[in-house]
Amino acid sequence: MATQAPRTTSTVPDLAPEREVRWPQRTKTKLANGLQLILVESHTIPKFHGELFFRSGNAAAAGHGVALAEMTATMVRTGTARNTSREIEERLRGLGADLSVSAGQDTSGISFAGLSDHAGALLQLVSELAREASFPAPEFDRERRQKLEEVKLERTQPGFLAGERLRKVLFDQHPYALVSPTEEQVSAYNSEQLQSLYRDFYTPENAILLLVGDFEPSSMQEIVERVFGAWSGKKPVAQESPAPPRPLQRRVYLVHVPGAVQTQILCGCHAITRKHPDWIKLGLTNSLYGGAFNSRLVMNIREDKGYTYSPRSGVNPLRQYGYFSVSAAVRNEVVAASLTEIFYEIDKLRSLPVPEGELLDAQNYLSGVFSMGLATQSGLLSQISTLALNELPDDYLETYRQKVRALSSADVLSAARTYFDSANMQVVVVGDRSPIESQAALFGELKIYDAQGRLQS
């Protein structure tokens, strides 16, 4: 500019030319014992982040009990052949490390982060947990009692109750229907069962080790070979469960929480897994619907009508099946009004092509946010984990943005018609039945449960 005149222009500045997004190199190898290894450099802070994943979780253990892989994971850090629980925790602290062991439906895993200075010692400890957990009896008794209290507590959380009911409705007899054990099921856990799962699941042939951070790949590779090289163990036999039937017709499930001052709405239908060729198309469609702040659902029921604080939609990819869901916590008086708008926006996306400008905005959003993973070690690790666990192509990171930008409004229309299954969408509402029952019943045949999952009417 020629002058120093103050600038109060009313026009939005244009975007500058984009700087190229360059993804770091991934070093992929496989140790002789079958352990897959992916190393990625990221020098943002003098730390590193890692995941040791096992490709078996609660679903693979469902024949023996509910959430067994999760209980096994809880036990892993409570003692090994060499160290007591207290020694493990103090070693972690002395290495500046954070560590958690957990399991979901499809995987079990050890997540960790620590100072690069102490990488070898932390990996040694991770290896010890993966190979030599000793399941001490007093620790098991304590963790089982803890678990009993946790399962009671979660039944007081509206979000948990809604999610649990939707999973039951969508997945029926399939293991994915079971998100949490009952108190009786927890009481029936026994340590031998967990140890047997541990031996089956925690093996190098079943594992992927991902490390992202401030290290030099070849020396990290040497450390990994030294620490994990002598480990051995086979891949467990895969457990396949029969496909759950897709629920037909819109039905409503009310979970009665006496005295609730708000209603948690959660709607859902079957969709696709991350490996499906339509995944990116559906992701873009979801982003337009309710996956971003600037989406139709948020604009409608938050910014226009003020029914709710945090409406959102998402596509939830489990390994075998995915499902689409919409959630909003709304005030009791507007349960029917909110459901009307939720379905209105779904049906509108199924009926009319999205205008070009709105489509472009959503494409820019998804491709921009995707690149932010580059900026932090934990963000990068989470993207690499998605790739590795879903066995996505090596160039997924590099090509994602082009794929998003290549989509048209016809693609969005077809994804909405195929996957936003409005007529067969299942509706869960969690709240006090008296102000909301008649509103909920407007949307389909109604069943009412209590917080313990017992059918009331």
Added chain:
Amino acid sequence: MKPLRIPVEHKKLANGLHVVIAPDSTAPVVTVGVYYKIGFRLEPQGRSGFAHLFEHMMFQGSENAAKMQHIRLINSSGGVLNGSTMYDVTNYYQAVPSNALERVLWLEADRMRALKVDDENLRNQRDVVKEEVRVNVMNQPYGGFPWLDMPPIAFRNWANAHNFYGDFADLDAASLADVQTFFRTYYVPNNAVLLLLGDVHSAAGFALADEHFAHVSAGAPPKFADPTEPAQSEERRGDVVEKFGTLPAMAIGYVMPQRRTPDWFAMALLDQALHGGRAGRIYRDLVLEKQLAVEADGGIDDIFGYNGPTQMTTRILHKPEVTGENTLAAFDAIIREIQEKGIGDSELDQLKVKWRSDYFATLEGGRGGYMPKYGLMHLLACFTLFDGEPQLVNSILDGFLAVTKEQVQKVALTYLKPENRAIVFRKPVAASQEAA
């Protein structure tokens, strides 16, 4: 151990706006924050919850960017955004691909210069905020425990003791005139800092900051209410009803020393000794060993970000068969032990390694998944607004690493006293109904 050398540059515009830039070209992403030095502590009396409601209003439109324009422009540039209201600051932040930097500065400058909202916007956001309070507090087990329960029990000055999320009657009473007054009083450039972090060169960043913000007029220096607490001479206790949860709970809060005093550095390590996860003394003793509690955690909330009375707080959910008094006695025994015996050399070494590691994690830490450098932004903002010294981000770690075990024991004796604490008992109604 290499000393920290995060490049940080700092200038002040003629209108008093601080500008802080921390360039890092690792990723083509830039994080932009604006912090105003006003939080819910010093919001107007009779208007509890107003600072937070006002934060929502900052997304409702400005002179050249109508309602939703700000959000739409950030999302459609490939970025994410949010804001949050804290005790002593309110922040607005976005992370975007770096080619959208100027657009973000234009948006932030427009709403700093000329917020433009109406009654309809206010009604809408009042409804949204009430649902936020319901989803986070009123309809959740242990909602607001202890952050909303503790202040009225622990403190006597309204600034520290009121309901920060807001009584619904106060939210209802808030008017557009209140919005305008609050904006004119506190949202002036001379009460704010602009932060640019990531993919930006400092010279270019300062030039853009000047271009977009220099014309925002300075306001009168805001007058702040005095948050000083009258001296406390007795332990304070209070009960709160828990509507949904089944476990009895308690929170014990001790008033903290002033920021950046030698005691403050030592308190941070004492906090780590007590609350540092499963290795911390409180979790280890109450959950793992004595097995009285189901959850036991806590600590100093946002150690760098407070500018008035605050506490180190322990939060315990204990088993129904254990009484509150027995749980408290077990807690007190932990405190007594550290007061009498202090901590050992190897424990102190571990605490320092963990502190250093956590500090790095804070610097990089995102918020809600994708907000690179949120933590660095927060520290730079607090060090600028409270201390006038953003470079502290590179040196403050040394203070924690220099703490001795004698200092840790001394602050345990000085601050962890009954007459310096308050206790909230959160008592479930559900338990008694079930028994009936």
